[in-house]
Amino acid sequence: xxxxxxxxxxxxxxxxxxxxxxxxxxxxxxxxxxxxxxxxxxxxxxxxxxxxxxxxxxxxxxxxxxxxxxxxxxxxxxxxxxxxxxxxxxxxxxxxxxxxxxxxxxxxxxxxxxxxxxxxxxxxxxxxxxxxxxxxxxxxxxxxxxxxxxxxxxxxxxxxxxxxxxxxxxxxxxxxxxxxxxxxxxxxxxxxxxxxxxxxxxxxxxxxxxxxxxxxxxxxxxxxxxxxxxxxxxxxxxxxxxxxxxxxxxxxxxxxxxxxxxxxxxxxx
Numbered sequence: 114x115x116x117x118x119x120x121x122x123x124x125x126x127x128x129x130x131x132x133x134x135x136x137x138x139x140x141x142x143x144x145x146x147x148x149x150x151x152x153x154x155x156x157x158x159x160x161x162x163x164x165x166x167x168x169x170x171x172x173x174x175x176x177x178x179x180x181x182x183x184x185x186x187x188x189x190x191x192x193x194x195x196x197x198x199x200x201x202x203x204x205x206x207x208x209x210x211x212x213x214x215x216x217x218x219x220x221x222x223x224x225x226x227x228x229x230x231x232x233x234x235x236x237x238x239x240x241x242x243x244x245x246x247x248x249x250x251x252x253x254x255x256x257x258x259x260x261x262x263x264x265x266x267x268x269x270x271x272x273x274x275x276x277x278x279x280x281x282x283x284x285x286x287x288x289x290x291x292x293x294x295x296x297x298x299x300x301x302x303x304x305x306x307x308x309x310x311x312x313x314x315x316x317x318x319x320x321x322x323x324x325x326x327x328x329x330x331x332x333x334x335x336x337x338x339x340x341x342x343x344x345x346x347x348x349x350x351x352x353x354x355x356x357x358x359x360x361x362x363x364x365x366x367x368x369x370x371x372x373x374x375x376x377x378x379x380x381x382x
Contacts, residue, residue, distance in 0.1 A: 172214050175378045176357040178319045181301055183225065183233040185266075188310050189273050193286045196270040200229035200288030200335050202371030205320075205363070209281045209304055211382045216281030220315065220382075221305040224285055225272040229335045231293035234268035241293035242341040276308050289322075289330050289372065292343045297350040298327050304380050316380035321353055321362045326372075 195202075205224070209217040227233050231241030271290075275283035290298045304316040322330075324347045330336060331343065347353050353361070363374035 172210070172377070172379050173360075174212065174381055175316065175318055176360055177317055178352055178356045178361075180303070180317050181319070183227075183236065184301065184303075185225075185235060185272065186310050187223070187269070187272055187274065188221075189269060190275065191273045192275055192284055194224070194271050194273040195286060195288055198228045198270050198288050200291075201330050201333060203287050203289045204368065204370070204373045205285045205287065205300070206373065206375045207283050207285075207302070208375075208377045209277050209283070210377060210379045212379065214379065216279065217277055217304070217306075217315075217380065217382060218279055218281060219308050220277045220281075221274050221307060221309050221311075222277060222283045223272075223274045223303045223305070223310055224287070224300055226287060226290040226300040227293060228271060229288060229291050229333075231291045231339070234270040234272055235265055237265050237268060240340075241291075242339055244294035244344075274310060291331065291336050292327075292345065294341070295345050295350075297324075297345050297347050297353055298322055298331075299350075299353070302378070304378065306382055315382045316378060318378070319352060319356060319361065320374075320376060321347060322374075323362055323365060324348075326365050330372075 207222060209220055209222060211217045225233070227241065232239065271287055273285065275285060277283050287300070290300060292298055298321070300320045302316070302318050302320055303310075303314055305311055306313060306315045327347070347358070363376050366373050366375075
């Protein structure tokens with residue numbers, strides 16, 4: 114049960130989403146732009162995202178979720194997280210609000226996601242097509258359970274932090290994440306009440322994409338050629354289901370460079 118609270122801004126976003134209409138997906142265009150992005154015409158997307166009927170007239174605390182095994186506490190403040198990674202360019206706009214639905218100003222927002230092959234930075238030897246592994250904590254000896262090799266801390270791609278402005282907004286540029294064994298495409302997020310990554314966390318969650326968009330993106334040649342077929346869709350991902358499914362889906366629209374994602378996070382502060 115999530116706390117319902119008044120939110121004029123959420124209603125405005127909902128109304129805009131309804132006016133924009135439904136998703137219309139066309140076949141991929143053969144030409145790719147910089148870093149594998151597609152033109153708006155190639156996407157044929159008017160708007161997409163979670164159904165908002167349950168949110169009309171109110172905002173709710175965003176469903177929280179697990180940190181996951183690939184988190185690293187980095188104060189790496191930057192907006193473009195791609196480095197050398199290729200894939201469909203994704204701009205992410207997050208509006209962070211407190212439990213009174215007011216902008217949460219000066220909060221550190223950290224995100225991290227895998228690349229177009231399902232790989233996370235710092236774990237270069239993991240096979241993302243094979244389930245059942247867990248990272249080795251830095252400096253510790255692996256147990257008998259299967260583990261990934263120890264971290265390679267020289268890698269930082271697709272990890273970064275931004276600090277919310279006076280409107281509670283942050284923006285990141287990443288690439289659309291791929292799948293890995295037992296997981297549908299997703300982005301991890303943490304919100305810290307101070308302007309830096311620290312011990313106190315206001316929110317931990319995972320952000321997802323409409324399944325129709327996943328299907329389209331994952332047919333891009335930059336995302337194909339894996340050793341195993343994708344084994345998990347949104348509705349069979351236990352974390353997606355546990356976090357409320359559609360409530361944690363991003364709203365997606367097309368832009369010249371690729372895709373744009375939007376989401377309002379309401380955190381218990």
